[in-house]
Amino acid sequence: xxxxxxxxxxxxxxxxxxxxxxxxxxxxxxxxxxxxxxxxxxxxxxxxxxxxxxxxxxxxxxxxxxxxxxxxxxxxxxxxxxxxxxxxxxxxxxxxxxxxxxxxxxxxxxxxxxxxxxxxxxxxxxxxxxxxxxxxxxxxxxxxxxxxxxxxxxxxxxxxxxxxxxxxxxxxxxxxxxxxxxxxxxxxxxxxxxxxxxxxxxxxxxxxxxxxxxxxxxxxxxxxxxxxxxxxxxxxxxxxxxxxxxxxxxxxxxxxxxxxxxxxxxxxxxxxxxxxxxxxxxxxxxxxxxxxxxxxxxxxxxxxxxxxxxxxxxxxxxxxxxxxxxxxxxxxxxxxxxxxxxxxxxxxxxxxxxxxxxxxxxx
Amino acid sequence: xxxxxxxxxxxxxxxxxxxxxxxxxxxxxxxxxxxxxxxxxxxxxxxxxxxxxxxxxxxxxxxxxxxxxxxxxxxxxxxxxxxxxxxxxxxxxxxxxxxxxxxxxxxxxxxxxxxxxxxxxxxxxxxxxxxxxxxxxxxxxxxxxxxxxxxxxxxxxxxxxxxxxxxxxxxxxxxxxxxxxxxxxxxxxxxxxxxxxxxxxxxxxxxxxxxxxxxxxxxxxxxxxxxxxxxxxxxxxxxxxxxxxxxxxxxxxxxxxxxxxxxxxxxxxxxxxxxxxxxxxxxxxxxxxxxxxxxxxxxxxxxxxxxxxxxxxxxxxxxxxxxxxxxxxxxxxxxxxxxxxxxxxxxxxxxxxxxxxxxxxxx
Numbered sequence: 001x002x003x004x005x006x007x008x009x010x011x012x013x014x015x016x017x018x019x020x021x022x023x024x025x026x027x028x029x030x031x032x033x034x035x036x037x038x039x040x041x042x043x044x045x046x047x048x049x050x051x052x053x054x055x056x057x058x059x060x061x062x063x064x065x066x067x068x069x070x071x072x073x074x075x076x077x078x079x080x081x082x083x084x085x086x087x088x089x090x091x092x093x094x095x096x097x098x099x100x101x102x103x104x105x106x107x108x109x110x111x112x113x114x115x116x117x118x119x120x121x122x123x124x125x126x127x128x129x130x131x132x133x134x135x136x137x138x139x140x141x142x143x144x145x146x147x148x149x150x151x152x153x154x155x156x157x158x159x160x161x162x163x164x165x166x167x168x169x170x171x172x173x174x175x176x177x178x179x180x181x182x183x184x185x186x187x188x189x190x191x192x193x194x195x196x197x198x199x200x201x202x203x204x205x206x207x208x209x210x211x212x213x214x215x216x217x218x219x220x221x222x223x224x225x226x227x228x229x230x231x232x233x234x235x236x237x238x239x240x241x242x243x244x245x246x247x248x249x250x251x252x253x254x255x256x257x258x259x260x261x262x263x264x265x266x267x268x269x270x271x272x273x274x275x276x277x278x279x280x281x282x283x284x285x286x287x288x289x290x291x292x293x294x295x296x297x298x299x300x301x302x303x304x305x306x307x308x309x310x311x312x313x314x315x316x317x318x319x320x321x322x323x324x325x326x327x328x329x330x331x332x333x334x335x336x337x338x339x340x341x342x343x344x345x346x347x348x349x350x351x352x353x354x355x356x357x358x359x360x361x362x363x
Numbered sequence: 364x365x366x367x368x369x370x371x372x373x374x375x376x377x378x379x380x381x382x383x384x385x386x387x388x389x390x391x392x393x394x395x396x397x398x399x400x401x402x403x404x405x406x407x408x409x410x411x412x413x414x415x416x417x418x419x420x421x422x423x424x425x426x427x428x429x430x431x432x433x434x435x436x437x438x439x440x441x442x443x444x445x446x447x448x449x450x451x452x453x454x455x456x457x458x459x460x461x462x463x464x465x466x467x468x469x470x471x472x473x474x475x476x477x478x479x480x481x482x483x484x485x486x487x488x489x490x491x492x493x494x495x496x497x498x499x500x501x502x503x504x505x506x507x508x509x510x511x512x513x514x515x516x517x518x519x520x521x522x523x524x525x526x527x528x529x530x531x532x533x534x535x536x537x538x539x540x541x542x543x544x545x546x547x548x549x550x551x552x553x554x555x556x557x558x559x560x561x562x563x564x565x566x567x568x569x570x571x572x573x574x575x576x577x578x579x580x581x582x583x584x585x586x587x588x589x590x591x592x593x594x595x596x597x598x599x600x601x602x603x604x605x606x607x608x609x610x611x612x613x614x615x616x617x618x619x620x621x622x623x624x625x626x627x628x629x630x631x632x633x634x635x636x637x638x639x640x641x642x643x644x645x646x647x648x649x650x651x652x653x654x655x656x657x658x659x660x661x662x663x664x665x666x667x668x669x670x671x672x673x674x675x676x677x678x679x680x681x682x683x684x685x686x687x688x689x690x691x692x693x694x695x696x697x698x699x700x701x702x703x704x705x706x707x708x709x710x711x712x713x714x715x716x717x718x719x720x721x722x723x724x725x726x
Contacts, residue, residue, distance in 0.1 A: 010456050010726045044668060066669045086669060089623045089635065089685050093373050113624050116684050141670050142624035142633045171667065260452045261476050261505035270505045272452065276700045277725045281643045304534065305407060305696055306429045306449060306725070307504050321479050322452050333668055337639045337701065340723055360703055362640045362669070363373045 008350065011258040011324060012273035014335060014342040018351060020252035021051070021234060028233050029058040031218055040064050040083060040210070042231030045333045047358035048342070049077040051234060062107070064229040068097045069361025075106045077357070083109040083210070085167060085229060087134050087142050090120040102126035109164050113144050115155035122159035130164030131156050132210065137189035138182065139171035149193040150200040165208025166193050167229075173216035176285050179243060183219035186211040190224045215245045237332040238291045239283070253342075254293055254326035255335065257308060262318050267311060269318055273327050274306040279334025286330055293326035300327065371713065374621040374687060375636035377698060377705040381714060383615035384414070384597060391596050392421040394581055403427050403446060403573070405594030408696045410721035411705070412440040414597060425470070427592040431460045432724025438469045440720070446472040446573070448530060448592060450497050450505050453483040465489035472527050476507050478518035485522035493527030494519050495573065500552035501545065502534035512556040513563040528571025529556050530592075536579035539648050542606060546582035549574040553587045578608045600695040601654045602646070616705075617656055617689035618698065620671060625681050630674060632681055636690050637669040642697025649693055656689035663690065 032039035041055045044066040052063055052074055062081030065071050071082045082101075088094055088110055101108055105128065112118045113134040121131060133152050136143035144152055149166070156163045168189055173182035190209040198204045211217075212228030214236075232239075235253035236246040257273030275289075280303055282289050288299035290308060297313040308327060312318050319325065329335050336342075336356050344352045395402035404418045407429040415426055415437055425444030428434050434445045445464075451457055451473055464471055468491065475481045476497040484494060496515050499506035507515055512529070519526045531552055536545035553572040561567045574580075575591030577599075595602075598616035599609040620636030638652075643666055645652050651662035653671060660676040671690060675681050682688065692698050699705075699719050707715045 010454065012725050086635075087623050087633075089621045091373065091621070091685070114684055117623075136626075140626075140629060140631075141665070141667065141672060145626075145628070258452045258454070260450050260480075263499075263503075263508075265508070266503060268503075270450075272449075272726070275642075275644065275697065279638075279643065280697070281638065302504070304504060305700075309504060321477055322454070334638065334643070337668075338723065339725070360701065362375050362702070363635070 008256060008324065009343055011256045012271075012277045013256050014277070014339050015254050015256055015326065016235070016342050016344050016354070017252050018344050018346045020250065022054070024234055024236065024250060024252055025054055025058050028230060029060070032228060033059060037225060038227040040227050040229050041234070042066075042085070042229050043074060043358070044070060045231035045336065046234055047336050047356050047361075048354050049074070049357050050354050052077065052079060061227070064231075067361055067363055068094060068101075069363055070358045071101060071108070072097070073358040073361060075101055075104060080105065081107045083132065085111055085132070085169070085210075087111045087113040087117060090117060090123070095124055098124055098129070099126070102128050111167065112152060112156065113142050115152055118152055118155035118161070119159050121161050125160065130162045132165050132167045132208065133163070133193075135166055135168040135189050135193050137168040137170050137211075138185040139169060141169070141171060143168060146189060146192045146196060149196050153197055153200070153202055163202070163207070165210060166190055167208075167210035170211060170213050170216050173213045174239065174243070174283065176243060179215040179245060180219050182213070183216040186216065187224040214240060215243050232332055235332045238328045238330045239286065241291065241328070242286055248293070248296065251293065251328055253332050253335065254328055256324050257327050259319050259321050259323045259325065262321060264318060267314065267318070268301070269310050269312060271308040271310060271325060271327065272306060273308050275303045276305045277335065277338050278303060278308065278327060278329045279331055279338065281331040281334060290330055291328040293328055295325075371619065371687065372706050374619045375634075375640045376619050377640070377702050378617050378619055378689065379598070379705050379707050379717070380615050381707050381709045383613065385417070387597055387599065387613060387615055388417055388421050391593060392423070395591060396422060400588060401590040403590055403592050404597070405429075405448070405592050406437060406721070407433060408594035408699065409597055410699050410719045410724075411717050412437070412720050413717050415440065415442060424590070427594075430724055430726055431457060431464075432726055433721045434464060434471070435460070436721040436724060438464055438467065443468070444470040446495065446592075448474055448495070448532070448573075450474045450476040450480060453480060453486070458487055461487055461492070462489070465491050474530065475515060475519065476505050478515055481515055481518035481524070482522050484524050488523065493525045495528050495530045495571065496526070496556075498529055498531040498552050498556050500531040500533050501548040502532060504532070504534060506531060509552060509555045509559060512559055516560055516563070516565055526565070526570070528573060529553060530571075530573035533574060533576050533579050536576045537602065537606070537646065539606060542578040542608060543582050545576070546579040549579065550587040577603060578606050595695055598695045601651075601691045601693045602649065604654065604691070605649055611656070611659065614656065614691055616695050616698065617691055619687050620690050622682050622684050622686045622688065625684060627681060630677065630681070631664070632673050632675060634671040634673060634688060634690065635669060636671050638666045639668045640698065640701050641666060641671065641690060641692045642694055642701065644694040644697060653693055654691040656691055658688075
């Protein structure tokens with residue numbers, strides 16, 4: 001890296017720049033405040049208690065999580081307002097775990113996208129449980145089509161649970177030229193579903209309309225969403241760079257890797273950071289599996305479990321064996337699910353470590 | 364799944380079929396014995412002590428690992444013969460950790476692919492340390508070209524360390540029609556490098572010639588390799604299925620996932636097993652991100668962190684919400700690096716759990 005780090009742990013290792021992280025948190029908090037939006041950041045990205053607390057201190061109204069396991073970790077750490085933004089299937093064990101969270105007084109919202117799931121939550125009779133109907137705004141993953149929202153809302157009412165609002169993840173924002181279109185789809189979908197509920201006689205004042213992915217969130221038109229759930233913005237990553245949704249100086253997380261092999265004849269070096277620490281997401285539109293902080297023109301052209309193949313810019317001298325480079329992963333959410341601990345740095349100083357408290361909490 | 368499992372843990376969760384695992388271990392051990400090859404299975408695939416012990420009991424001469432951390436875990440568990448099949452860069456801390464392993468009496472081999480690294484190991488003066496030169500047999504990852512092997516061998520001799528042999532990973536076997544070609548490349552490369560060393564005056568009798576990837580290993584021609592290092596064969600996965608290198612009944616590891624969302628209009632269901640438990644490797648030649656054990660015609664067409672989008676065969680009824688399906692991941696090595704524990708099953712019975720002892724030991 002440009003400045004040698006003192007006390008750098010052995011590579012490969014995950015580094016978080018505290019100053020950049022803090023700036024990213026502040027900027028999103030300011031954006032939400034200016035727009036009058038509630039900010040409920042998605043903690044599946046970081047899984048770290050210290051970052052969750054910083055988000056809440058900066059004005060977040062609560063956290064979004066993806067699994068009951070994540071909710072348990074952040075509730076234990078003191079977060080009292082959680083939204084499991086996922087259409088959980090209410091198996092007996094999952095119902096029991098949800099009851100245990102509610103019994104501790106946590107304000108809890110759960111996603112539902114079927115009348116069957118909505119009806120099953122009837123068995124969990126707590127006033128602090130609210131349901132949120134998931135809508136498909138164009139990503140075609142989970143979520144119901146707008147014309148089915150009334151059917152699900154009736155099942156929620158029949159279950160005796162409170163309908164707290166509607167949510168969608170406009171994940172089709174993850175492609176070139178798509179963020180603004182996905183923001184528009186989110187806007188239209190939330191308003192159309194709200195309108196259908198109103199026409200069917202539901203009370204819609206006070207319904208939360210929750211949206212927002214990092215690429216689209218600052219493009220969200222006012223007047224639809226009342227709440228946003230960005231996750232990746234805390235660190236940013238190579239996907240956000242390639243989509244033009246962040247700058248190099250907004251990258252707060254890198255993976256330090258050492259040059260262990262070099263081949264002049266192939267114009268490439270091998271780093272000891274592979275898919276077991278970087279994750280292997282590579283959408284078709286990405287120019288590689290990862291980027292290199294020190295050399296923006298370089299590309300990680302192949303990844304195996306413990307090797308990143310870095311194609312060096314033509315005409316530039318390859319780095320020496322033993323050189324430490326900082327890799328910018330494509331998708332940062334996967335990285336935090338691969339390590340138990342991260343190293344916190346401030347400029348060239350190692351200032352501490354944080355445990356990744358919710359790592360591996362997949363269910 | 365076809366038979367309901369008793370006491371199934373919550374989904375998503377990793378299941379290992381004990382009987383299939385045992386058969387896979389026996390078959391590879393028999394193959395190696397019949398061919399007169401030493402079997403040194405790659406433990407980075409499973410990272411599980413119980414499986415390592417079963418491999419050693421079945422006749423493996425030692426284990427291959429990818430990192431010092433993995434070597435530490437398996438040495439602690441009693442394995443006395445380890446090969447870190449990776450061109451480690453000998454940083455001061457890594458040298459110190461290697462010294463600590465050697466001081467415990469472990470027979471240890473390390474990969475080198477540069478004169479610089481070979482020279483640096485001079486600082487670790489233990490008789491039980493042997494170096495293995497990595498060769499590039501066509502995968503173009505780490506490893507030297509054959510015409511550089513003499514230069515590295517001279518550096519090994521100059522370092523005072525023992526040259527134990529040569530190794531290569533014919534990873535270009537991972538593509539349709541390539542396994543037999545890669546096996547041939549491995550064979551030619553190992554013999555050509557050995558010949559170069561002989562011509563340069565090195566003693567080559569007794570040099571280990573180590574090769575073998577799961578797709579190519581049973582195609583290895585006799586007369587070149589003396590040792591094989593397959594990893595994936597213990598479980599197999601969707602990549603091996605698609606390459607025609609295993610059968611469905613050889614799949615020992617699946618990820619149980621629950622149908623949490625279904626869309627008749629899109630002909631798809633969503634499972635709660637995503638890239639945070641399946642890994643997201645998808646080579647261009649693979650027909651999807653994963654397969655479904657119960658429905659071979661189905662394909663996982665998209666993966667996000669907690670969602671697998673399963674395109675169901677046209678004309679067949681979608682499974683009901685709450686149905687548990689068993690997902691066959693593309694690349695099983697990534698799965699074991701994502702979970703701290705696996706569930707062991709025997710037919711329809713849950714018979715125990717194993718810790719993934721070396722999970723996350725990336726350095």
